[in-house]
Amino acid sequence: MAGNTFGTLFRITTFGESHGAALGVTIDGCPAGLPLSELAIQKELDRRRPGAHAKDSDGTERSEKLNPAGTARKEADECEILSGVFEGKTTGTPIAVIVRNTNQQSADYGDIKTKFRPGHADYPFFEKYGIRDYRGGGRSSGRETIGRVAAGAVAKRFLAGRGITVTAWTSEAVGIACETFDAGEIEKNEMRACDGTAAKKMLERVIELKAEGNSGGGVISCRVSGADGLPVGLGEPVFDKLDAELAKAILSIGSIKGIEFGAGFEAARMTGKENNDPMRMDGATGKPRFLSNNAGGILGGLSTGADIVFRAAVKPVSSISLAQQTVDSSGNDCAIEVRGRHDVCLCPRIVPVIEAMTALVLADLILRDEASRL
Amino acid sequence: MAGNTFGTLFRITTFGESHGAALGVTIDGCPAGLPLSELAIQKELDRRRPGAHAKDSDGTERSEKLNPAGTARKEADECEILSGVFEGKTTGTPIAVIVRNTNQQSADYGDIKTKFRPGHADYPFFEKYGIRDYRGGGRSSGRETIGRVAAGAVAKRFLAGRGITVTAWTSEAVGIACETFDAGEIEKNEMRACDGTAAKKMLERVIELKAEGNSGGGVISCRVSGADGLPVGLGEPVFDKLDAELAKAILSIGSIKGIEFGAGFEAARMTGKENNDPMRMDGATGKPRFLSNNAGGILGGLSTGADIVFRAAVKPVSSISLAQQTVDSSGNDCAIEVRGRHDVCLCPRIVPVIEAMTALVLADLILRDEASRL
């Protein structure tokens, strides 16, 4: 049983390989009447493109030279809405979006036709499907996230109608941690870091790693906020809890190796007294609020109304040009040096993917919550 | 849309509240012909009972006094199979298992009838369902895991037929970390720790916390191994990857705040060269093997054949008798001291629940993998 469908009421199915004709997504369950255009989707797709996120203050895109964290691959990634939108609004029918691949030089990938790249999905994919789509990873390529990001753009629109925003950023990369948080800084620097000074150091380290033929990882943080607070009670006990659904969504992204909510692994070392978030009535809103947020906005798997906060671990890029030990599909030991265009650190490009998946979970759980009430 | 069903091909639906008539589970999709008795299920249920895991070398159960980590509640938790088993084997029809509640003194919980306990699901549940089942948490009680553990026992049987075992243990608790690993030690000490010396220190700290009216958390580790290695290729890209499904399964357990696979958050600080696991052919098996396991046995969301390894963060028990600030359901600030029988640290009792959820994910993905082949 394949697993290319995500969500239940706001449900997406993605398709496409890195070197096939096109990638895309169908979104089923988006309510009718939501304003939607290709522009809104394109904007998010542009954020996940290599070297695309960093703009100078005058709005011009920075050159590849200044953005060494990204791959050198040039992709327009122009989206087309095939269905589900009429006169600028969703119609309640499935929304299909595609992005054509325009840069499919399979030749680049010839030398990995038989060798399994360490840290890659090559070996288990070959064992599972009996087929080697050696053209750059096929379905396990990072380009698979195009469908996620396109769908996430629609989910973000849905959330915007309820005053909900999802923001992710790099809080740590290539061994360097951010020390300050400036939301305005995130989309300004190449690392999508929340600390401009740290971002500069990260870029320097990225350049070193690139020169070495090596790579690095990092940590991405994500926060969901509401203009008037978030809805209370999102999440469906006992299995489809808010944190469970988010964990699945985020871990389904390639290169993610861990997730923690609120205080996360630190909570494991606290006492109950330290970790429990006390509550008081908020005079302004007339609603209860939490004096701290170790819970990350989630109790018993349900949203509490406080900001939803989590962090995800990103492993270093597997494709490195340093020599590594591996085996080939004929069962021989060999060495491999992975050539070609590759990111050094995925953090800045995973940021919009994490936002997309988070938005999809929220949209789905909002619809599910409403369907659970008389 | 409610969320009490887990899994797709090996699919369970749990039901029951802490103070209702009974708790239980239906398991749909367990293949016919699997040997199954109530004994196998009871054995796992006994492991999750308070104070039940620790036995003296002569087989007698230790007294409550020696097991301060658990609650003082006495529960027989005897299971009954209602369907799906005939002449000692599964029949391919749904297996229903129930456990009756025998100790439903609602009176114990009277003083939390209106106050929301900090760190508990009380507040969001009330907002979501408009109903306060104040009898000890209702569906958000830890007793909800009875259905999971019963179903997990069936999944373990299924896995045993393929030589696969799932083992979890406490690797850190109440601020104390294990320093050695001894598999034989785990079921011998009250903390289910893999290090007997650390276990003793943990218990001392538990006694102190109990005296203070406070509580603690910890970290649980889990490993899945196969007698002849694990199957390669378990997991269904791109959303139902092995790590994504495990993350959802584990985060759906109450009190879990994070999960990491293999090197996890540490991988975020490594370079690609450090983190990639090199491969070599194994002369003995004729199959590739990995020289390290930073990946935790998972690449591209698929099992690699190496042991599957993850760690989960357990928050400190929310119910503490120290005074805390909170609000009540009428919107008044107030203080609360949560009385009654409560665990100090959940780690030892969550160990079998983590094993159960892991076994359920594996059983489901094995069936799904087989269904994906011609």
Added chain:
Amino acid sequence: MAGNTFGTLFRITTFGESHGAALGVTIDGCPAGLPLSELAIQKELDRRRPGAHAKDSDGTERSEKLNPAGTARKEADECEILSGVFEGKTTGTPIAVIVRNTNQQSADYGDIKTKFRPGHADYPFFEKYGIRDYRGGGRSSGRETIGRVAAGAVAKRFLAGRGITVTAWTSEAVGIACETFDAGEIEKNEMRACDGTAAKKMLERVIELKAEGNSGGGVISCRVSGADGLPVGLGEPVFDKLDAELAKAILSIGSIKGIEFGAGFEAARMTGKENNDPMRMDGATGKPRFLSNNAGGILGGLSTGADIVFRAAVKPVSSISLAQQTVDSSGNDCAIEVRGRHDVCLCPRIVPVIEAMTALVLADLILRDEASRL
């Protein structure tokens, strides 16, 4: 992948075999706050019991002798709610209901241990599961419908809150068709026929068939109405249309061999002009209404607001005591005469099952419709 779950938002999972410990159902997704007691469920369960539907005008149950259409088996079929209801209302958590089997004389069925009964599921079940649960059909027994009827009683409660009623009746049985329709007659006669005179003839024919060791079939009609009309737009294009969901629900009942909506197979012989239902505005309600109902209340797979109307074909009972040609599980030709207690015509007992499945479909599609709106 097993199939014991039905519905998506109002979702049930049934379990239990004819001679196991108990049968039952879990209902997940019933909104919180719905009044519910065991009495409401028991009332529906009593309707599906053999010989239970016919009562004298003084309220006493008629003797078995006067009710030859039913089997002679005595079953109390008392239900117990295990979870999901607190202080007389649903809580939003799964509702589990069980009915214990009290009359499990396996001995009665010894002679069918190896022979496949013609018209029964014996042969394909044996081939599928490799197990012969010869104790009266196991999961393929009519007793399986207990879970459906219990869940249907909850769905009926849900629909009642919206003024919607579901009524089914025998419109034809053992070769005799009803010629008049009197709603008040249905629950008064043993056949649940809508025509008392026809009902008497049916019973006479039933007695003859019983004496012959033979059996008969019939046709059941069903109508869904609303106090203020039905909601317009129930059904989810393009696959989960209202008629598609009802067709699946009804065909999933044992012994049903066909279904038709509105004019059904007769529509195949009409012209468009004859079959199209003209529309006019209704002065009283200010809403459109249909001047005829050949569509059976469904257009494009969506409810139109008119009554939903369908008919289902019930095959004759397979268990007959006349000699039949068959084979046994060792691959030998043989003859069989099926002894024991069996219905002659299932129509009266299937009526409540059809109502139950219809109510479940409606409850689910109402929740789904609401979840599809902004």
Added chain:
Amino acid sequence: MAGNTFGTLFRITTFGESHGAALGVTIDGCPAGLPLSELAIQKELDRRRPGAHAKDSDGTERSEKLNPAGTARKEADECEILSGVFEGKTTGTPIAVIVRNTNQQSADYGDIKTKFRPGHADYPFFEKYGIRDYRGGGRSSGRETIGRVAAGAVAKRFLAGRGITVTAWTSEAVGIACETFDAGEIEKNEMRACDGTAAKKMLERVIELKAEGNSGGGVISCRVSGADGLPVGLGEPVFDKLDAELAKAILSIGSIKGIEFGAGFEAARMTGKENNDPMRMDGATGKPRFLSNNAGGILGGLSTGADIVFRAAVKPVSSISLAQQTVDSSGNDCAIEVRGRHDVCLCPRIVPVIEAMTALVLADLILRDEASRL
């Protein structure tokens, strides 16, 4: 919760409206290694095109004049595979297929912008989604079946690998029934009837109806056969039985108003002795076989190995140019004459759609059956 996904293990999601950019389907769960090309899909798509099924003996397509049953709309309906196929074989990743709309003259449909066409989905769609996609029916147009037929072509390929074929034909149309069965005749005549003489009479009646501005219905039969018999045990009790799944699949097609399996509604009038299919061992195959097939190849919801046989009722085309009473979206009574290009009788074009849906059900249940075995 929307309903554009069908199937569980062999799962499709269709999208597209009659006058949008494109229609299509994603197929998830098709095993890797299946030979597949656009040609195989195009061949089936061509069968559902208007006027496309009838070819002269020399292979040239007949003129529109000779094929009055079809609409005059010209559509190339060329398909493109976007993903999931590599070097002529499926890869186990989702297969996406699209067909661009090339003939979107919305102008043709201007006069139905506000009036609800009797017998059409216009009114309930407007009530459900609050949007009127007046361009020829939008998602409720017959063009929606393009996705089904494309996916069905893949399912047929899957079944062909197991020697299973699905064949449907018109057995009755515009009031005229076939009296003989000649399989070779079906694809030769414009009505896809199994009786060439009846087909001629049907066409004469079609021409008359067209002249009147009226339309007609019919009955389509379908048979599933296996080169070495069909697998025994397909279908998943108790809800996803083979007949239940087929009933849903077929009733989900626009214009279908009923379905019956084997003897169907006639079985309702038989006795058990007449209806039960006796069994004998087959010397040639060593397997049991049935001496008759009143069951239509299905017992207890499982395939018996005999041919699966069912019949579906097709209502007359709703779009007729005769004047009809209706209302408009402002709530006024009015008259309507539906102009434009419309079929007179849908039977020949629904034949490939019924085959497609049947093939999808079979492919799904074969995978499900295999996943249910140890």
